[in-house]
Amino acid sequence: MAAAIAADYSLPFRCPLDASIVDETPYHAGFGDASEGPESTRAYHAAEDYRRPAGTPVYAIADGRVSFSGPAGGYGWLIIVDHPQFNLYSLYGHLSPSRWRIEPGAVTKGARLGYLGDPDENGGSPEQPLEPHLHFGVRAGQRADYPGRGEWRWMAGWIGLCPQDLGWLQPSLVITAGTVPIGGYPAPDPGFLVRWGLGILITLGYSAAGAGMLVFAIRRKQRLFFVLPGLLLIAAGIVLHGNGVLRTYALLAVGVVLTGVGIYRYAPLSRHRSANRA
Numbered sequence: 001m002a003a004a005i006a007a008d009y010s011l012p013f014r015c016p017l018d019a020s021i022v023d024e025t026p027y028h029a030g031f032g033d034a035s036e037g038p039e040s041t042r043a044y045h046a047a048e049d050y051r052r053p054a055g056t057p058v059y060a061i062a063d064g065r066v067s068f069s070g071p072a073g074g075y076g077w078l079i080i081v082d083h084p085q086f087n088l089y090s091l092y093g094h095l096s097p098s099r100w101r102i103e104p105g106a107v108t109k110g111a112r113l114g115y116l117g118d119p120d121e122n123g124g125s126p127e128q129p130l131e132p133h134l135h136f137g138v139r140a141g142q143r144a145d146y147p148g149r150g151e152w153r154w155m156a157g158w159i160g161l162c163p164q165d166l167g168w169l170q171p172s173l174v175i176t177a178g179t180v181p182i183g184g185y186p187a188p189d190p191g192f193l194v195r196w197g198l199g200i201l202i203t204l205g206y207s208a209a210g211a212g213m214l215v216f217a218i219r220r221k222q223r224l225f226f227v228l229p230g231l232l233l234i235a236a237g238i239v240l241h242g243n244g245v246l247r248t249y250a251l252l253a254v255g256v257v258l259t260g261v262g263i264y265r266y267a268p269l270s271r272h273r274s275a276n277r278a
Contacts, residue, residue, distance in 0.1 A: 043158035047137035076122035087184030093135030140167040141187035
């Protein structure tokens with residue numbers, strides 16, 4: 001089936017592997033499978049896992065753009081491809097960081113993205129090796145539509161809510177359907193605060209801490225620290241944005257403002273002390 005789908009260019013999608021992902025049992029968990037344990041801590045699998053040997057090539061399921069290609073903790077090397085023509089993005093985890101892998105940029109359907117990783121590099125380690133397999137997810141929307149943390153995060157293996165409620169789709173059904181809804185797959189809209197609430201809290205927390213440091217420095221006339229809070233916020237904004245925790249530049253903007261205030265407050269004091277010494 002995989003070969004037939006891949007060879008039929010009239011179909012919107014192809015399988016991410018050369019062998020079928022439909023006729024075989026998932027390696028670890030299927031889409032929507034629940035974890036073991038009490039209901040209060042139960043999580044659900046937002047993708048499909050397929051056992052394959054290390055070094056197995058992985059392909060883009062459709063034309064699109066690689067929006068992320070990098071390490072992702074327990075998922076080894078992770079690649080995400082946005083497919084704006086379908087309002088969809090696809091996710092490929094447990095790839096190899098030591099073998100060739102694609103860089104961010106445009107890709108075509110069937111383009112090689114990378115290879116499955118060895119047990120000690122695909123999210124596992126020499127002490128705790130992980131059997132080679134592909135973690136394959138598909139979601140309505142684009143990666144930039146989702147935050148980097150929380151239940152709505154753009155990379156999710158196991159989540160506490162129903163995957164479909166968060167826009168995750170069953171990959172094998174998307175591949176084999178052979179059609180796409182008119183206008184693309186509709187993404188859920190839970191509201192701005194629900195989706196981005198954690199990012200807002202992080203921004204407000206860092207901003208409050210920076211403002212507090214600035215006020216303390218001004219009151220104590222610690223001119224060395226007048227600019228420091230703003231610089232720390234700018235650094236935090238760059239790091240958090242680069243790691244996908246924040247998808248806005250709000251923290252950077254606050255840092256720039258605080259830095260400006262610090263410079264403004266520091267300059268008169270500096271001139272005043274210089275005049276007194278003269």
